[in-house]
Amino acid sequence: MLAINLKSYKETIGSNGLKLLEASEKIIEEYNIDIILAPQYTDIYIFSSNSKRVRIYAQHMDPIQSGAYTGHILPEAIKEAGAVGTIINHSEKKLNVEDIEKVINIAKNLNLETILCANNSVVAAALSKFEPTYIAVEPPELIGTGIPVSKAKPEIIENTVNMVRDINKKVKILVGAGINSGDDIKKALELGANGVLLASAVTKSSNFYEKLKNLAEGFK
Template sequence: MPLFIINFKTYENGTGKKALKLAKLIDKTAQIFSDTDIDVVVAVQPADIRLIASKVSIPVFAQHADPISFGAHTGGILLESLQEAGARGVIINHSENKLSLKQVEKIIARAKKLDFPVLVCAPDLKTGESIAKFKPDFIAIEPPELIGGKKSVSLMKPDLIKKSVKKLGNRLIVGAGISSFDDVKKTIQLGANGVLVSSAIVNSEKPQDVLKDLLTAF
């Protein structure tokens, strides 16, 4: 099932009441495509998970987790707390919140025991292959220099997607600069199993229209 993940990050429109409003719009739009096999997911801040997960039908992911278990870890983010709050998965190792490979391995191992899906971000294929050894549910290849920009990875680095498909198979999600119908279409045609987007939707004045356009590309 193709994944379409919208990362709210800590944008103003993706925080608190505004995050809930946006998530509801996304949920409503996703229902229009309910007869397709696209799985639309929103990744929100920890403080917003419980509220948003209780108000929408689409899956809610957390944006980060720490490699910790119950104990004295002030400020740490437990997988168990995310799951209990209503999250149905987690994104880790985003270029804006990096982890070591050892930490990634530990989180994946703990998440498997909880039956909690993990999407691990990687800046390049070499890192992605190292992460693949830990058998996460998904690996998102996102060249850092393209994140948040107007030039997409499918336009600038199509060969990276092709090579990643061969090495990572249907676990591959692609992100970085994806903001248009053509970006999504090309990414899927190259063999990726989904896309990770953010500012194109979260910071849009018409997020519903942008989302419809991007989902039509599948």
């Protein structure tokens, strides 16, 4: 599973983003892998309207029900726009622990999947208690560096797999930070991860299709 977080990169908003969507659809056909794209909120509708097999996620949503919350992200609006899941607690959009539990429960009630982020193995283990669909471990010091966690700190992946499994047998485990090639992915999968979470490696790429192809090779 390849999850791509488009963050606030302008390279992948609007019509440019749709090119990434198109390339992702091709890769799914060729490699039969699972791809998630998490665009800006404003792009969820147009992405999901144009996707066939790519699953569209939000990058965050607020732990709220319908109400007087100006500027907040209503989970029901995320769902209505066509998203099938959301990232939660990314290191660039942290939540307090009470809100993490609340928003995961709201997601479950709406049948939205969740990628819940953690900065290390211990935090991943603690958060797995909330039973998200995926736990993603990303050491913040490697995010955006191009130094792949699977090579620089393989023990983080191994520890996460072991510690999370102690608490929660079912949750799928993603790893991220610095992942840049199919080889980095292969290594992550060998260490027990179920998939990866990427961002700039793809969004900043000059050729989305070629980049995704290289990454997809890691799943063979």
